Amino acid sequence: MKRHIAVDVTGLLLAVVVTAASIQDRDAGHRLLAILRGTFSTIRLVWADGGYPGRLLGWANSLLALRVDIIKPKPGSTGFHVRPRVWVVEWTFRLAQQISPLCPRLRGQARTPRSDGSRRHHRDHDQATRPNLTVLNHTLSEGTTSRRTIRSFIQWRHRTGIAARFTIRYRTARTTPLAASTTRLELIRTTIEADHITLSTRIAALLLLLYGIPVRRIAELTLENITTTPPGPTVRIGTLPAPLPEPLLPLLQQHLDSHANQKTTNHESRWLFPGTRAGHHLTEKTLMQRLRKLGIDIRAARNAALHDLSKEIDAASLAALLGYTPNTMNIHAARAAIPMGSYPAIKHPKR
Template identity: 90%
Template structure:
């Protein structure tokens, strides 16, 4: 099991041994009373705050005692200057004797010009970015060319702080990251669900590219707006909007490819579609072509076209991890200290309870409770107890959640994402779990298979938030009498 998230640049190998980490480095950064320190250990020490083990004062703790206790500069006998010349705060000095926060504030003022002319929202943007717990991360973010360009355009007042102005920009992760940060900190109005808003922007751009071919544009616009967009705009707290918009995009894209194929290969339109066209198209390409099924059926349901036959795409097998393999994965995940802690906890929730990755990603701090018997997680209507060995991992994660030191600080998500106000996406979490060697679907099936042998279907459904029919399917596969034949015949997967 390897670390799914290698971070930072590879360290240069040298012949000098750091007194703190023991790594061989080409040069030392400083020489302190406890030994010679490499650059990485110096940076860590210069950003560690807390209560000094000797004097009891709360301040910067760069020093270490002979037993490894954290000490302040005075108690450790460190003479290196670690005080900002501008604000007087104890911190690493980055530029002209200034700390990261002062450097960041100066750079933001230079880029954004909050007073030329005065703009209250831009002043608030400077204040918000400069106040993050880890200003060094914002400095790194600002060095990205796209980010620097966006901030410079805001500073020159070329880019207005409005959604139409951001919609007019080329779509990119940097643009959406900045937009969501502005929304989260109330410098832009909320557009509701961000996935829906991004889908609407994507759809407008996609339809614009089809305007020169009305025989394709018209049916695609009807399908996209009257079917997908209308359904997506219906409030539904239980919907996975990320997956829903991804599915809508794929169906619209595949329908467009099909209509283009009809036009170029058969010189016809969907109004003159025949079953032979469909049979040829589906037999010649990949299985993703079957995604046009919803488009073809929607046209029939609305009375626009006749009924055509497109078979379902069905899974040939039900993947399932062996129970011994699942238990071994649980054991190695518990012991894998080199793996990012949030990934380990998410993996254990999947392996222990078969919780869908989407629901894991959407857990909040309110869903985890530390009780005297042990930690519990609330996924369904009943709280599910977590095994006692998970307590130190859960407590450590609650004390030091990732992505809490930049624009997403004070987040209530159990797994905060990199975008302000958002949680880690299900797609990102799935990528991490797969890098651990976990077959997500097979592991989920295995967990539900084993749990259905120990807990009755009604209670298990209440614990995990599944429908009773879904649990009955797994119970029947496990050979439990409570599984009903109709549930097996019509599985809800």
């Protein structure tokens, strides 16, 4: 397998083409330049390695209006030496080794002894990539919801042996938004009475306001999570089913009878909130956008729900009902000034 990339003068990635190892570089160059031109219409000059000679240059000039200059080795030079412009591409490949799961195979490099010049070259690359690790550390600690994906990716790299363990400092939230209980109750009343709002959006909003469930978890609810028991309908979010309040039942039953998006490509969907793509649920991003249009501050509303519930139910039971860890519920209980909030979490016996 071969990988061909186009970068700007600072090493930022612009285009990528992956081909079989049997494909010659000049043939893959046609695809790479076509992608580059289709994506970036203002580029006029491209520097290329010596593996891209021949008809590629004339083809790029006549059809793509791209001037391709080949960077050749210095006459009479032997061994390793840094070539103008080419080192930027090499630096990008080296950087990819730090952050990509494909990095050990990115260039198909063999573990061969390096010359003194090569060692100096790679030492410079290592020094250049350290600030990027600092940025990654900052993103994980202070970033938005993308840190969950980044953290999972780094953990996967370590488990598969691609890279060593990457240790970061614990993230401390800058702020903890909290809506007032009266605001939360007013939002619940407004959502129940908002007949002009899509039914699925109202139900999702009520689940957030009543239980403080993460939006991602709401989007992933299935029909099997809703069950009917003698005491009344329940929703299974955690290990224990949580009872559904009476004002929510008529809306939920109407939603189950109509089940949005089933008339398009999501026939017989198992999701409580089907998306427009067949077999997929509504995305977290879409659901968050709909909730914000209702005037709901998602983080503040979720914290308010957990804050109020912590006053009524002990942390261990609340964790089992809502799918949170006992430690997380202990934190919310402590913020709500509940005396038992700082007690060790009580684990429910396995059944």
